[in-house]
Amino acid sequence: MAEILPLRAWRYNDKLNIEELTSPLFDVVSDKQREVLYHHPYSSIHLSVPRGQQPAINAANMLQEWKEQGLLLQDQLPGIYVYYQYFRLPNSDKDYVRKGFICNIKAYDWHENILLRHENTIPSAVNDRIELLEHTALNSSPTHGLYTDTSFILEPYMDESIRTPIYETEDYQGVRDVLAVIHDHEVIKLFLDTLADKQVLLADGHHRYEGSLAYRRKMMAENPDHTGYEAYNYHLMYLTNSEHDDLRILPTHRLLKSLPISDEDFLERLSEYFVVTPKEDPYELNEVIVGKLWAFGLYLNGEAYKLRLKPELHKTISWNFPAEVKELDLTVLHYFVFEKVLGVLRQEQRGYAALSYERNFTACIRKVDKREAYAALITNEVSMEQVKRVCNSGAVMPQKSTFFYPKVICGFLFSSIKEDEFTTATAACV
Template sequence: MAEILPLRAWRYNDTLSDKIDELTAPLFDVVSEKQRQALYRNPINSIHLSVPLGENPAQEAAILMQQWKDKGVLLQDHLPGIYVYYQYFRLPGNDKEHVRKGFICNIKAYDWKEGILLRHENTIPAAVNDRIALLEETEMNTSPTHGLYTDEAFILEPYLDESIRSPLYETEDYQGVRDVMAVIHDHEIIRLFVDTLHGKQILLADGHHRYEGSLEYRKKQMAQNPNHTGLEPYNYHLMYLTNSEHDDLRILPTHRVLKQMEITDEEFLKELSSYFTIIPKEDPLELNEVIAGKQWAFGLFLSGNAYKLRLKPEVHGQIDWNFPAEVKNLDLTVMHYFIFEKVLGIYRMAQRDYEDLSYVRSFTSCIRQVDSGEARLALITNEITMDQVKRVCHSGAIMPQKSTFFYPKVISGFLFSSIKEDEFITAPAACL
């Protein structure tokens, strides 16, 4: 089953540790343009490696990374380790502090068909190509993806808790989250981590594009290597692993915003009424509350008018997409089938790259975009549950793109993982 390895991480020189909050960055797919421009002004911020600039950004990142190594900006740890990563956070309207506990390691980049690492979302091709190019040029994983393993006995948690008492880094990130990182070097404890994960399947929570980039890179390297053994560095991928049984694992909704459509508001509402019960609402800022906990319910903010939509149960069976029940029952499947395909005529495959459709995590941003005229309508949805993620993953099917938003996001810049021959530990026996 899942094979993980410790790593000798590349990290910022210890003399820069007290400035680590100036060197980290959001992940490439969530960093805003405004954040990018601010971070680019720091010449050694990690964003130059994870979201590089230039006419040939991947090549620019590779050149810069080598310069940082040569100058000692980045140094490789002497010993292999498991890097413990805790994120302390609060949710809006709640004073309780949550902590998501996990650890970063290398994991074999398994093909989907092997059934060891399971996905739940579609990817957008252009974003995958970007990640492949960066990996080819830099031979470095610049940020971890997020995977989930199941450990009902919480075998590893005492070792994580003990390690985090002696942190390498502690900072507050752009989300207002307190990020803390430590490292475990003890051989026996690392062996326990390796053995515990060996019998597990991994559910990919976040980072489908980066993981798929590693898969495609691995396939290219395998095709060029007649002596492929499976232990070469290109077989591995950097991942942050958390226990799916932990109470502090949170998934937030991702709403849909449509810039324009070819029919009038009246025609749109008339078509919707064939499938949904439509209830006008006075205050659009309550749309997320009136649908909370209700299956197949959505908030609609259309040209300044607010509505609650609820699918008529008798029409659900009309969904003719070739998906198992676990996917057909999802709110977002209902939304994408009945609203985007049946009402708006945007067919399923076209939805993945539809230019006027955007995915927005902030509820208030959805309302603002429609109010300002930037968008024609916003569709507000409930979050996917952890149970639904598990059911879909084990069904072998996938959800609509941008279905889940595991919160908080990990950040880039704490460490980097090389897949160069002379910088990577391949066999477990070599480091344990």
């Protein structure tokens, strides 16, 4: 099953202030926040989401300069990097901690059924990731994977390691991110052995993983002496145990910049499939749908509505999906609202220019009020059990279905897949 390896990470020189250098993933910050990050000349965002006419080449040049200047240094010993995130959720007093570790993992093809996906991707975003990887040979931020271990074998070793952290910062979400490292080869071997009989569910980072997968396929085709152990075979991943209670999935809402039909026609067509109920307060739309199957909030040009699918119509979904996918709220949303009402076919929805995504509920309402969006469709969260069922069915959810909170921070470490920089310590762990 899943082959993982320790790594010799590249990390910022300890003389630098790590708090100033970390950056969130590009799809969870505002334009204003992003500009602040770009303003710092050594921010990790220059490697993860480079800008300019030739962004991938710019990132590769900058990476080489940082290495030569000693801004980035490679750790002497390979290790498993323990990563904990301490956080709270809005309107809750509970303190959460998501426990996991960062390592290299083989970039398995989907048909191997070792690494399972649950979401569709957006092709243009995958192409950007491939180009960046080709030029930099660097995994600049870990994707997020889930394994299942009901015995919690690795947690005691992670708890012990996190007592002596390398970094401890507070990120843009108010999350406390803590990184430590395990060098003991016997303990590392336990990590490798524990994952050896596991499947891994890709929780977040589908585009970056597909970039690594495409790069591996290309290099395999070009290398007649391919063995499977070359550096290009591996991908940087943060792994967490799916059995933890502190694993949280938040909803991702849909925004429409415009409608191809009038408001009146839109509501009339919606009423063919949904019970449409006007609501006074748009800021209660997330509350009136919570826990209700196939229910959504709609904020349209200043007016709020609750939508509830007429249950007898669910069986009319004609998409060739297994039951596990047809049962999902987002499948219902994309089938009835986007295809049946708006006339946007399934194969066109991933590239639909009028559609964007927003994880913050209040931001959805605010954007409609400020005319930055014309309509917001508010959704419920997907459960961990639903994610597992879809993955095991071999199918995928609509794009942007899950938001595993909090996002992994970028900048704590980087993983090179240049052959002369890729050291695994496999021999020491067997």
